[in-house]
Amino acid sequence: xxxxxxxxxxxxxxxxxxxxxxxxxxxxxxxxxxxxxxxxxxxxxxxxxxxxxxxxxxxxxxxxxxxxxxxxxxxxxxxxxxxxxxxxxxxxxxxxxxxxxxxxxxxxxxxxxxxxxxxxxxxxxxxxxxxxxxxxxxxxxxxxxxxxxxxxxxxxxxxxxxxxxxxxxxxxxxxxxxxxxxxxxxxxxxxx
Amino acid sequence: xxxxxxxxxxxxxxxxxxxxxxxxxxxxxxxxxxxxxxxxxxxxxxxxxxxxxxxxxxxxxxxxxxxxxxxxxxxxxxxxxxxxxxxxxxxxxxxxxxxxxxxxxxxxxxxxxxxxxxxxxxxxxxxxxxxxxxxxxxxxxxxxxxxxxxxxxxxxxxxxxxxxxxxxxxxxxxxxxxxxxxxxxxxxxxxxxxxxxxxxxxxxxxxxxxxxxxxxxxxxxxxxxxxxxxxxxxxxxxxxxxxxxxxxxxxxxxxxxxxxxxxxxxxxxxxxxxxxxxxxxxxxxxxxxxxxxxxxxxxxxxxxxxxxxxxxxxxxxxxxxxxxxxxxxxxxxxxxxxxxxxxxxxxxxxxxxxxxxxxxxxxxxxxxxxxxxxxxxxxxxxxxxxxxxxxxxxxxxxxxxxxxxxxxxxxxxxxxxxxxxxxxxxxxxxxxxxxxxxxxxxxxxxxxxxxxxxxxxxxxxxxxxxxxxxxxxxxxxxxxxxxxxxxxxxxxxxxxxxxxxxxxxxxxxxxxxxxxxxxxxxxxxxxxxxxxxxxxxxxxxxxxxxxxxxxxxxxxxxxxxxxxxxxxxxxxxxxxxxxxxxxxxxxxxxxxxxxxxxxxxxxxxxxxxxxxxxxxxxxxxxxxxxxxxxxxxxxxxxxxxxxxxxxxxxxxxxxxxxxxxxxxx
Numbered sequence: 001x002x003x004x005x006x007x008x009x010x011x012x013x014x015x016x017x018x019x020x021x022x023x024x025x026x027x028x029x030x031x032x033x034x035x036x037x038x039x040x041x042x043x044x045x046x047x048x049x050x051x052x053x054x055x056x057x058x059x060x061x062x063x064x065x066x067x068x069x070x071x072x073x074x075x076x077x078x079x080x081x082x083x084x085x086x087x088x089x090x091x092x093x094x095x096x097x098x099x100x101x102x103x104x105x106x107x108x109x110x111x112x113x114x115x116x117x118x119x120x121x122x123x124x125x126x127x128x129x130x131x132x133x134x135x136x137x138x139x140x141x142x143x144x145x146x147x148x149x150x151x152x153x154x155x156x157x158x159x160x161x162x163x164x165x166x167x168x169x170x171x172x173x174x175x176x177x178x179x180x181x182x183x184x185x186x187x188x189x190x191x192x
Numbered sequence: 193x194x195x196x197x198x199x200x201x202x203x204x205x206x207x208x209x210x211x212x213x214x215x216x217x218x219x220x221x222x223x224x225x226x227x228x229x230x231x232x233x234x235x236x237x238x239x240x241x242x243x244x245x246x247x248x249x250x251x252x253x254x255x256x257x258x259x260x261x262x263x264x265x266x267x268x269x270x271x272x273x274x275x276x277x278x279x280x281x282x283x284x285x286x287x288x289x290x291x292x293x294x295x296x297x298x299x300x301x302x303x304x305x306x307x308x309x310x311x312x313x314x315x316x317x318x319x320x321x322x323x324x325x326x327x328x329x330x331x332x333x334x335x336x337x338x339x340x341x342x343x344x345x346x347x348x349x350x351x352x353x354x355x356x357x358x359x360x361x362x363x364x365x366x367x368x369x370x371x372x373x374x375x376x377x378x379x380x381x382x383x384x385x386x387x388x389x390x391x392x393x394x395x396x397x398x399x400x401x402x403x404x405x406x407x408x409x410x411x412x413x414x415x416x417x418x419x420x421x422x423x424x425x426x427x428x429x430x431x432x433x434x435x436x437x438x439x440x441x442x443x444x445x446x447x448x449x450x451x452x453x454x455x456x457x458x459x460x461x462x463x464x465x466x467x468x469x470x471x472x473x474x475x476x477x478x479x480x481x482x483x484x485x486x487x488x489x490x491x492x493x494x495x496x497x498x499x500x501x502x503x504x505x506x507x508x509x510x511x512x513x514x515x516x517x518x519x520x521x522x523x524x525x526x527x528x529x530x531x532x533x534x535x536x537x538x539x540x541x542x543x544x545x546x547x548x549x550x551x552x553x554x555x556x557x558x559x560x561x562x563x564x565x566x567x568x569x570x571x572x573x574x575x576x577x578x579x580x581x582x583x584x585x586x587x588x589x590x591x592x593x594x595x596x597x598x599x600x601x602x603x604x605x606x607x608x609x610x611x612x613x614x615x616x617x618x619x620x621x622x623x624x625x626x627x628x629x630x631x632x633x634x635x636x637x638x639x640x641x642x643x644x645x646x647x648x649x650x651x652x653x654x655x656x657x658x659x660x661x662x663x664x665x666x667x668x669x670x671x672x673x674x675x676x677x678x679x680x681x682x683x684x685x686x687x688x689x690x691x692x693x694x695x696x697x698x699x700x701x702x703x704x705x706x707x708x709x710x711x712x713x714x715x716x717x718x719x720x721x722x723x724x725x726x727x728x729x730x731x732x733x734x735x736x737x738x739x740x741x742x743x744x745x746x747x748x749x750x751x752x753x754x755x756x757x758x759x760x761x762x763x764x765x766x767x768x769x770x771x772x773x774x775x776x777x778x779x780x781x782x783x784x785x786x787x788x789x790x791x792x793x794x795x796x797x798x799x800x801x802x803x804x805x806x807x808x809x810x811x812x813x814x815x816x817x818x819x820x821x822x823x824x825x826x827x828x829x830x831x832x833x834x835x836x837x838x839x840x841x842x843x844x845x846x847x848x849x850x851x852x853x854x855x856x857x
Contacts, residue, residue, distance in 0.1 A: 057229050082608065
């Protein structure tokens with residue numbers, strides 16, 4: 001901290017100077033006191049918090065083919081540079097859906113997908129997306145992405161942002177090819 | 193205890209009390225799993241695009257000022273927003289003039305910093321530098337500001353020598369639909385009204401419209417001159433966006449009109465030989481940017497951008513009229529599994545017509561200039577963790593001919609959390625009109641033989657580009673609740689601008705014959721600079737965040753031969769700077785922030801060290817009314833932050849308070 005304290009200058013004695021200090025102290029203490037009780041509801045969420053919550057929700061509205069692992073964990077995987085940080089981990093920690101525990105995995109571009117249920121393909125893997133999607137389809141895995149071309153590359157759900165809200169599109173052909181059953185409720189909320 | 197120390201302790205205590213008094217972190221987190229799909233679709237997000245994943249791989253000292261940072265700073269002007277960028281030096285000269293630079297060479301016209309707004313360069317080919325009083329786009333229209341310290345000539349072109357400020361406005365497709373009126377009022381006569389509206393246009397189109405009128409000033413006389421820096425601006429801004437499946441078309445147009453006052457000095461031919469006076473400044477500016485992006489496939493994207501700007505400006509008795517047009521094509525193309533090419537071609541046209549004054553002139557009065565550019569740059573994934581980016585830019589300008597700006601960058605991603613990067617770059621600052629054609633009478637003295645002696649600072653027709661060769665390296669770490677970004681650099685400059693005495697001659701000034709003593713610009717100054725910058729963030733709990741930065745710089749100029757090193761060469765920036773800001777979400781939807789800035793002395797300009805504290809409170813609800821209150825310059829009343837040779841009389845910075853009310857409809 002010593003480095004940060006640069007040469008001081010003599011305090012001035014006028015009234016405004018004291019008022020200023022008083023005002024500043026009052027404001028700073030209110031910041032401190034506020035810590036005692038924090039905001040109950042966030043007014044806005046980070047875009048990836050919302051996307052992470054969507055990923056969790058998708059699990060409830062998708063039925064996987066019998067070829068996908070139907071007994072153990074429900075696996076959400078992120079391929080490539082992870083834009084979520086620990087946001088998905090925080091959401092799914094300790095959660096179960098239909099008695100099955102949720103886990104998060106982070107994978108390289110050429111990882112085995114057979115044990116996964118949802119893979120989020122990071123924009124960092126944009127150039128390899130078609131190839132990853134092809135393997136996910138064969139493995140009966142739900143692919144989620146956010147690059148402009150994601151659905152054309154065969155991906156199933158694509159996030160995009162409109163009017164400061166997260167929206168998603170669904171590629172039903174892609175879902176059929178991966179033998180995934182998507183509930184009509186999820187389909188009805190997707191943007192056309 | 194000294195007052196500075198007391199402040200730091202008070203802030204530290206405040207933060208500490210904040211943690212101690214808080215409940216366990218887990219209790220604060222909202223359970224997102226409780227939100228239904230419909231809730232999620234209706235949740236507003238804080239940042240439309242977080243390019244973090246790509247940014248973590250960038251081999252340059254990048255920093256992003258987000259929309260939230262802008263809102264929570266309470267800042268009213270773009271220069272005040274840029275204060276948040278680590279390693280940037282922002283010195284206010286008066287209510288509408290600032291000196292802004294990174295890594296040295298600051299000034300009213302800091303000529304080594306390139307500034308872009310939605311891809312349109314606002315770097316002035318007249319004086320080299322940015323007319324900050326003309327950068328008035330509403331802060332609420334800004335999505336983010338990407339700030340790069342260090343050279344970026346390979347991608348951005350000439351004059352991106354010490355840094356780049358890239359201001360990106362919110363696409364209408366991402367803007368909150370509906371309208372709003374914001375009215376603000378402050379104790380120093382700051383007054384502003386802003387109107388905004390965003391909506392859909394047909395099935396795939398969106399638009400937003402802004403209107404703004406703002407007045408500000410320091411409200412205190414300087415050297416007996418009343419209202420030394422009052423300024424007013426009116427502005428209209430429209431952006432349209434049409435997004436098809438593969439094509440996006442975007443049009444952004446703006447018109448503005450400004451009137452203001454500055455204090456400037458002028459030599460006189462009798463005692464006291466110099467006088468300070470109020471000089472009016474006025475401008476009318478219109479510009480339009482058209483851009484078209486086509487996503488050909490996930491491996492290929494084409495972008496075409498063109499803009500036109502037409503502005504008139506009267507300042508210091510000189511009238512300028514400029515037309516500037518530019519067209520750029522850029523192609524991004526992945527080749528094989530390992531290469532990602534970006535190739536670009538561009539052309540820029542600038543024509544200027546001036547009406548000079550006797551004291552200040554730029555020759556010739558009329559000029560047309562052409563600039564042709566081309567660049568190639570390839571990001572090569574050597575392995576999944578090592579990326580190399582060689583690139584080169586070739587330019588041809590009307591003054592110095594061909595300029596070559598290569599760079600070589602490398603990033604090594606050590607783990608999901610850590611990365612190392614390094615870069616070797618060459619960048620140039622090409623001459624502006626001022627370097628070649630300036631004639632300004634700056635000082636007078638009794639002289640000899642009955643003729644007063646007047647110093648005339650003059651450009652020279654053979655003034656060449658200034659060159660930089662830079663080596664940079666950095667380290668980034670991104671943890672769960674904290675991050676650190678450390679950068680070190682060494683810059684070697686060649687052929688910087690200095691002045692050299694010329695041959696005396698007779699001339700005329702104020703209806704008298706005088707002896708003119710010319711001081712001519714030459715490229716005979718070299719310099720070496722090195723420094724380090726640290727930026728860190730920490731978010732211990734959901735509702736409390738801290739950002740900090742520290743920068744250290746050393747700059748040593750060296751003259752070749754008899755060229756004189758102007759004081760502007762020796763910095764002039766503080767050797768040390770720091771910034772600390774904290775955001776706290778209070779109950780009842782109140783947001784609080786405190787922003788502390790500190791800088792050491794600038795000896796060359798006799799500017800004392802200073803600390804500045806800004807506080808901002810906002811009450812944000814889902815109701816249509818929002819209130820905010822800001823206090824700026826709390827520790828910093830009646831202080832100077834900067835002085836420039838072209839503006840030796842500074843209007844000191846004063847503590848001020850203002851409130852804003854905004855109503856959405």
